[in-house]
Amino acid sequence: MLNTAGLRLDQAPPLTVPFAFFLGAPPFAVAAGLLLAWQGEGALAARWTPAALALAHLIALGFLSQILCGALLQLPPVLAGAPVPRVVPVGRAAQALLATGTALLCVGLALGWGLALGVGALGAAAGLTLLAGAVAVALSRGRGSVDTRRAMGLGLGALAVTVVLGLMLSAALLGWVRLPGLPGWVDLHLGWGLLGWAGLILMGVGYQVVPMFHVTPAYPGWLRSWSAPLAAGGLVAATVLTLAGQAQRATWGLGLVAACFAVFALTTLDRQRRRERPILDATLLHWRLAMACVLAAVLLWFTGGRAETIGVLLLVGVGVGLPSGMLFKIMPFLSWFHLQQRQLAARRFDLRIPHMHAFIPERRARIHWGLHLVALGLLVAATLAPGRGLAPLAGLALALSAGYLGLLLIGCYLRYRALSRRF
Amino acid sequence: MAQVLDVRTLPPPEPLERVLDALTALPNGGRLWVLHRREPFPLYDMLQTMGYSWRVRGREGHFEILIWDSGAPPTRAELSWNPPC
Numbered sequence: 436m437l438n439t440a441g442l443r444l445d446q447a448p449p450l451t452v453p454f455a456f457f458l459g460a461p462p463f464a465v466a467a468g469l470l471l472a473w474q475g476e477g478a479l480a481a482r483w484t485p486a487a488l489a490l491a492h493l494i495a496l497g498f499l500s501q502i503l504c505g506a507l508l509q510l511p512p513v514l515a516g517a518p519v520p521r522v523v524p525v526g527r528a529a530q531a532l533l534a535t536g537t538a539l540l541c542v543g544l545a546l547g548w549g550l551a552l553g554v555g556a557l558g559a560a561a562g563l564t565l566l567a568g569a570v571a572v573a574l575s576r577g578r579g580s581v582d583t584r585r586a587m588g589l590g591l592g593a594l595a596v597t598v599v600l601g602l603m604l605s606a607a608l609l610g611w612v613r614l615p616g617l618p619g620w621v622d623l624h625l626g627w628g629l630l631g632w633a634g635l636i637l638m639g640v641g642y643q644v645v646p647m648f649h650v651t652p653a654y655p656g657w658l659r660s661w662s663a664p665l666a667a668g669g670l671v672a673a674t675v676l677t678l679a680g681q682a683q684r685a686t687w688g689l690g691l692v693a694a695c696f697a698v699f700a701l702t703t704l705d706r707q708r709r710r711e712r713p714i715l716d717a718t719l720l721h722w723r724l725a726m727a728c729v730l731a732a733v734l735l736w737f738t739g740g741r742a743e744t745i746g747v748l749l750l751v752g753v754g755v756g757l758p759s760g761m762l763f764k765i766m767p768f769l770s771w772f773h774l775q776q777r778q779l780a781a782r783r784f785d786l787r788i789p790h791m792h793a794f795i796p797e798r799r800a801r802i803h804w805g806l807h808l809v810a811l812g813l814l815v816a817a818t819l820a821p822g823r824g825l826a827p828l829a830g831l832a833l834a835l836s837a838g839y840l841g842l843l844l845i846g847c848y849l850r851y852r853a854l855s856r857r858f
Numbered sequence: 859m860a861q862v863l864d865v866r867t868l869p870p871p872e873p874l875e876r877v878l879d880a881l882t883a884l885p886n887g888g889r890l891w892v893l894h895r896r897e898p899f900p901l902y903d904m905l906q907t908m909g910y911s912w913r914v915r916g917r918e919g920h921f922e923i924l925i926w927d928s929g930a931p932p933t934r935a936e937l938s939w940n941p942p943c
Contacts, residue, residue, distance in 0.1 A: 648869045711867040771871060779907050787882075790875050 447512050448519065450773050452526040454848055456505025457762055459534055461841030463497025464755055468810070468834025470545065472827045479818050479826050482742050489545035494750050495628060496537040496559055498837075502758040503636050504529060504563070506765070507570045507587070514643060515577025515584055525569045532562030540605075549609050556605035560598045567591045582659035586639025589667045593631025596674070600624040619682035622689075623674055629749055630692050631670050635663050637757060638699055648764050649719060651706040658702055666695040690737070697733045700726040717800035721760020724808065728752025743818040751833065752811050759807065759840050766844060767794035770851035777858040786857055794847045803843060806836035860889040862941045866920070867895075874901055877925075881910065887930045891941040892923040913937060 467490050471478050478486035508526050512518045519525065536558025543552025571591050574584050601624055607614040614620050646653050673688030704726050707719060732748040735741070771791040778788060813829035863880050865873035873894060880890055892898075897914065898921075905912055911928045914921055922941060926932050 650867055650869050712869075768871060771875075775871075775874075775904070779904060782907065784908055791871055 448508050448522040448526065450769060450851070452523055453505040453509040453769070454766070455526070456501050456508070456530055457766060458841070458844055458848060459530060460498045460501040460505075460758075461837045461844065463493050463501070463537065464837030465834045465841070466497070466541075467493035468830045468832070468837060471830030471833065473830070474826075475830075476817075476821055476824070476826045478830075479743055479747075479814075480821060482746060485545050485547060487743075489541040491746065491750060492537060492544060493541050494754055495633070496533065496540070499633055499750075499754040499758060500563065501530070501533060501537075502762065503633060504533065504566050506640065506761075507566065507636070509765075509769070510587070510640070511570060511573035511577055514580055515574060517573045517577035519569050519573040521569065525565060529562045529566035529569075532558045532565065534562075536560070536562055552605060553609055556602060560602055563594060563598055567594050580643065582663075583639045583642055586635050586642070586663035589663050590632055590635035590639060593627050593635055593667065593670065596670075597624060597628040597632050600627060616677075616680070616682055619677045619685065622682075622685070623677055626673060626689055626692070627670055629754070630689075630696065631667065633754060634692075634696060635666060637753075638663055638666075638696075640761070641699070641703060644761065644764070645703060645706055645722070649707055649722075650711040652709055654702060654706065658698065662695050662699055666692045669695065693733045693736055696729050700729040700733075716763075716797060717804050718760040718764050720801070720804045721756050721763075721807075724804075724811070725753045725757040725760070728756070728811075741818055744815060747811075747814045747818050751814055755833075755837070756807055756811070759803065762840075762844060763795050763800045763803075766847045767791045770794050770847060774851065774854055774858075777855060781858040783858055788854065789850075794850050795843050799843055803836065803839050806832070806839055810836045860891050860924075860936065860939065860941070862891045862893065864893040864943075866893055873898060874904075877901060878904070881908070881925070887927065889932060889936060890925040891939075892925065893941065893943060894921045894923060895919055897921055898923070 470486060470490055470493065474486040477484060478490060481487065482491075505526075508519050508522055536555045539551045539555030540559055541555070542548060543550070543555050571588070574588055574591075577584060600620065603612065603614065604617075604620060604624055606612045607617065607620075642654050642659050645651055669688045669691030671688070672691070673685040676682070676685040676688060704723065707722065728748040729752075732745045732752075735745050735748070768791055771788065771794065774788045778784070778786060810829060810832035813825055813832050817823075817825040817829045861880060861884065863876060865876050868876065873892075877890070877892055877898075884890055896918065901923075902912065905925060909928050910925050911931070912923055912925045913932075914923045916922050920943075924932065924937065
């Protein structure tokens with residue numbers, strides 16, 4: 436169980452460190468939407484087009500990884516009672532490297548600029564490695580929920596593999612090394628990044644935040660113990676088989692991973708159905724939509740559906756939707772908690788702190804979910820029915836949805852800043 | 859008369875928010891019983907700083923916490939009262 440007693444200002448990082456990651460993420464999703472609106476149908480025609488590669492990295496690195504990094508700096512002190520060492524300089528440096536590196540990498544991928552691609556890949560890799568190393572130290576010193584720490588540790592390991600594979604692929608694109616069977620290596624990079632790094636971290640966080648924020652029964656012990664190691668095992672098997680030149684059989688390993696996430700998604704939907712308060716808030720709507728996307732992606736994958744559709748379901752349906760929904764809880768919660776601590780320290784009990792829900796009004800969060808749903812629907816339709824001119828519209832809808840998310844998050848931070856000046 | 863506040867089905871930080879609201883409205887010498895599904899450790903730090911005392915009983919899934927102004931301790935009868943669940 437999450438021990439909020441461990442959430443203390445002397446252990447948690449200054450609020451601005453995770454918030455900088457959270458606030459820095461939406462512009463990358465806006466950029467992805469605008470790129471799609473500009474490039475149109477061609478961007479979604481195949482997963483190998485320069486625009487598709489840039490789109491995938493704007494969302495996977497710029498949006499999703501940035502939010503995961505911010506959350507990882509915040510979570511070890513909360514979940515494991517262990518602060519991340521030198522959290523302020525590590526956080527600032529990692530974010531600068533990741534954001535700049537991602538921007539350069541995507542420019543390099545979209546426009547074929549070798550120097551930007553190489554420098555960008557190195558920058559993003561350095562930022563992620565720095566952050567993963569610091570968080571791994573914190574987790575190794577921590578205590579508390581073993582299942583969550585195991586999933587996070589495996590997620591960090593998956594990130595390391597993703598970074599190495601990404602650097603290898605960049606070197607191959609620049610013509611520095613030869614990688615026979617390139618598509619197989621790309622599948623591994625994508626699998627370790629999306630299913631390993633993002634999937635395992637989201638799974639580990641889900642075990643804690645779903646029962647906590649939606650007052651549901653806990654996840655079954657067998658699932659918490661086995662799902663993350665089994666999924667990681669599937670990725671290892673796929674990698675070994677690819678290295679052995681048996682790329683076809685590597686799909687068996689990925690099938691195991693897909694099955695693990697399908698069971699996780701079904702269990703999450705079941706737990707949420709059994710929640711104690713029958714309130715359907717924006718976070719829960721995002722969770723449900725994301726879990727439905729996981730199940731749809733798994734179904735499509737097993738039935739030989741289009742890779743582009745599966746990519747949109749996982750990258751946008753899960754990778755954009757789920758972190759957005761969680762931020763609607765996490766940012767107000769942290770704002771409220773830090774203000775509460777400041778009030779205690781100043782002993783100003785005459786001043787009232789607004790309730791957590793006042794930081795991001797529920798009605799606006801629901802409007803964002805509606806915009807996200809429209810964007811996701813258009814994106815999926817654009818991949819299923821190419822040639823209908825839906826891609827630019829889908830791009831604009833994605834940019835609008837992410838832009839609105841950014842405004843809501845900035846509003847939350849400005850409200851916190853205005854209130855914190857009273858103490 | 860003791861006031862009873864049931865926060866068992868609320869997600870964090872709503873239990874803490876509701877307790878702080880209730881304490882603000884509590885008359886001098888008043889008692890507040892809180893029904894909670896877990897032990898609210900962060901609340902204890904706040905109560906101490908704000909000049910309140912408390913007594914907790916129960917088990918995981920159901921805790922009963924009696925809170926009072928430190929200057930007006932409860933009687934034995936008030937301590938042994940069973941709040942309606």
